[in-house]
Amino acid sequence: MYLHFVLELLQLNRPKTLFVIYTLGLIFFVLNLLDFAGITKLFITNVTFVFNQFYVDRPPGPTYPFFVAFFFYLVGYAHWVAACEVKKAYGLKRVQINYFLWAMAPAFYGGGTAFIMVFGIDFYPFPHITVPFYPVVMTYAILRHGLMDIEVIIRKTLVFAGLVLMVMAIVGTVTSLTQSYLGEFLNISPTVSTILSVLIAILLYDPTRRLLVNLTDNYLFQKKFDYQKLLKDASEGISQIKSLHHLLSLVTHFITMRIRVKSAAVLIYDTKNHYYRLAYLRGYPTVGQRAEGEGQRDGKTLWLKEGHVFPARDPLIEYLQVKRQAIDLERIKNRTEQKSKQQDGDYDYQAIKQRMEEFHTHCAVPSFLSDRLLGILLLGEKKSGDIYTEEDLNVLYTIAQESAIAIENARLYDEAIDKARELEQINVELNNAQTRMMRALKEAELANEKLQITQASLIVAEKSATMVGMAKAIGHEVNNPLSIIIGRGEALHKYDVKKLRTILERDAKKLPPEDLDELAKIAAKLDDNLARMIRSGNRIDVAVKTLTNLLKDTKGEMHPLSLIVLCREAIEATRFSTYEENIRGCEIKESIASNIVIMGNLEQLIQVFVNLIKNAYEAMAGQKDRQIEIQGDVDPENPKMVQIDFMDNGRGIPPEILPKIWMQGFTTKARRDDSIGAAGQGQGLFVCKHMIESIHKGTITAESTVGKGTTFIIRLPIAEIKE
Structure with missing residues (x-):
């Protein structure tokens, strides 16, 4: 009977094995009856009381050792069959068989040690204390994992027993009260009071039944879903949403609340960039917080957030694209443990398992529109701790397919809104360009009028x-x-x-x-x-x-120079001379007042400006954000002078070094070579100071703050026009 029970539990059809086993069992049963009737002494011959606790056949009859061997063969064969099925099974069935195997193994082998006493060995069978382990584990497997579908039987039994007790209590109480009080005060006969009691009990039957069902579901088992109502509610809500973000919010909220999962997220295919984007998530902790479950056990923090992208060649995405069905983590773990690819093709189950664990996902449901995988619904662990059943996966897959058309419509709706915004932005840019053009034309007209006035004044x-x-x-x-x-x-x-x-x-x-x-x-x-x-x-x-x-001077050395032209020429000369150093990666801003004319030597001033720009660029080496700003205007303290500032946001010059930078031969740069004009010889700023102060009769100073940058300030005389 035990082996037959195991084969039925594993859904294995082995009629020949059962025929042989039942035949041998019948033989031992007949031998036992013959010994009990005193006809033979082949099976149980001498019952002895051992350890003041056990009755054993000692010494045993001639056929009894065969019975012991038969017992251990049946138990061992049953365990071997169950172990083989564990390797083949997956999901809920694998969990159920595992619990059954680990429950019966210690119980049967522990209890089997009692046979040792039969063969004259005084060994107390203390291992039989493992026998109670069997019903404990089996009870847990039945209640927690629905082993053998006994959950339904227990639920109905409890509801029925509760109903019987409740009805009997109500009928007894009402009958007693009716007969005691109503019969006494209203002179009602016992027959009428009994009929009233039965009517009251009938009215209370349905509310009592619903109460007991809810109590049983809430406190003994996880309440089952009404899948038809679930699908209906989901379809009604999805069909009314236009915005994609709102739709995904509704779907994840609906799933987490109705199916009672800890977290949910949605991956949506981006048609422009051809990747899958994490469009919405619910129930996940914010970045930096520890995730529940796996995240807390391994000490990791959750890295997921909206906007993360995943390639279409991701192992999990490729698997869902080909298989076109919902998958659960338990099934993938089983495939990983089997390390077999013959059944489902060449898939990297280890990578799929790792990706699902990174997502904190226990179930992944694809959503298809025709042959296109539009999105993937990622669901976390159930709050009840149960695994996802085949019925769960089928219903979730149905919801995902019904959502596909709504997702596509919402995506097209959002795309139309985005295009409308782009057209509006283009219109704004065109209007701005037209405004700038009209302003330039107006300024040209004003300049032309001023030019005509000047020409007229020259004529007269x-x-x-x-x-x-x-x-x-x-x-x-x-x-x-x-x-x-x-x-x-x-x-x-x-x-x-x-x-x-x-x-x-x-x-x-x-x-x-x-x-x-x-x-x-x-x-x-x-x-x-x-x-x-x-x-x-x-x-x-x-x-x-x-x-x-x-x-101009007749010698051709000093000339009136436009400051803005001089600065721009220096910038271009710097870019050309530092081409290999890629100074184009540095932003150079200029803010030079127009119509400022200075008297100077063009070549010398360009040399000074180029040297200062290159020094500023080199001071920002290694920085990601490098900016040089050149400002020029009339000196606020002396209107006969122009002030030119060269500013950078480099590391700055320490106060103890700042006074030494003008000294000939002083440098903080690495000396490259000994050729004339090479960097690192300490000649640049010394020559600049000489040209500005000795030749152009101006001044050059430096101000610096460590960590913020340096400013070189040049003051030059404004050109005087002689009459």
Whole structure:
């Protein structure tokens, strides 16, 4: 009977084995009856009382040793069959068989030690204390893991027993009260009072039944789900949502609350970038907090957060794409332990298991639209601690497929909203470009008016005025608007028009053809007008320089120089001379007041400016954010001087070193070689100070804060125009 029970539990059909076993068992049964009747002495011959506690057949009959061998063969064979099935099973069935195997093994082998006394050995069978272990483990397996589906039987038995007791108590109480009080005060006969008692009991039957069912589910077992109602509620909620984020929020909230899982997350396929993005999660701790369960045991912190991306070639994603079914962690663990790939193809189950554990996921459910895997629902451990059954996986898979169309519609809805925002942004950029263009044209008109006024004043000026006065007047009245015309015209022509055309090319498909053609014509016309405006400004600049060249020294050493042109030339010269050092990775900002003219030697000042820019760049070596800013304006303390600041955000110069930087031969750089002009010889700042102070009659100083940066300040005389 025991072996038959094991085979039925494992759902194995072995009729020949059972026939042989039952035949042998029948033979031993007949021998026992014959011995009991006193006909033979083949099985049990001499019953002896041992240890004042046990009755044993000692010495045994001639067939009794065969019975002992038969017993241990049956038990061993049953255990061997169960062990083989454990290797093949997975999920809930594997857990159930494991519990059954570990319950019966110590019980049967511990109890089997009682046979030792039969063969004349005085060995007290203390291992039989393991026998109670069997019903304890089996009871736990039945209640916790639904072994043999006895849970349903127990539930119905408890409900039935409770109903019987409750009905009997109610009927007895009501009958007693009715007969005692109503019969006495209302003169009701015992028959009528009994009928009233039965009617009251019938009315209380259904509420009592529901109460007992709920109590049984809540305190003895996990309450089962009404899967039909679950699917209906899910379908009704999903069909009413438009936004993807709102839809995912609803799905995860619905699953965690109705199926009672600790956490849930959703991976959504990104059609633009071709990867899966973690779009929503619920029940996970925030970044930095310890996760429950596995996370607390291994001391890890949860790294998941919205926005994480995973490639389509991820082992878990590939497995779901091919298998098209929900999977649970227990099944994957079983596949990993088997280390067999014959049944499910060539899959890396160890990698899949590792990925699910990283997600803190006990169940992964794919969502397909046709052949496309739109998303994956990741569910954590059930709050009850139960594993996911086949029924759970099937229902979750159904919900995921019903969600697929809603997910796709919500994604398209969000995409339409994003495109509308992009078009709105393009419209804003076009309006801004048009505004800048109109402002530039207006400034050009004003500059042209000022130029006409200046020309008129020159015509009516006295012929005896010197060319110096004429140059000064033209420089004063023309340079300011002229620099605006040329500077802004070049900026519009070089950057804004190009940017406008880039926007038109990028969003050509988003604009109506007629609007696209109209904007293209405007861009072409704007390009032509700006080119003409720049050429006209350059011609005016040539005329002004022709007049101002009269102010140059006859030796050609010191000349009036435009500060803004000088600084830009120095920046370009620095970029060229440091090409291999990639100074282009450093942001250089300039803020130079227009129409500032200084008297100086072009080559020497460019040499000074280039040296200061290179020093600033080298002071920021190793920094991710490197910025150099050049500012130039009239000295607020001396209007006859111009102040030029070279600022960097490098590591700064310590106070004890700052006074020494102007000394010849002092350097903090590594000496590269001994060639003239090589870095690390301590000549750069010494030469700069000599050129500024001795030749140009200016000053150069330095201010620095360690950790914040350094500023070199140059003051030079503003060029004086002689009349």
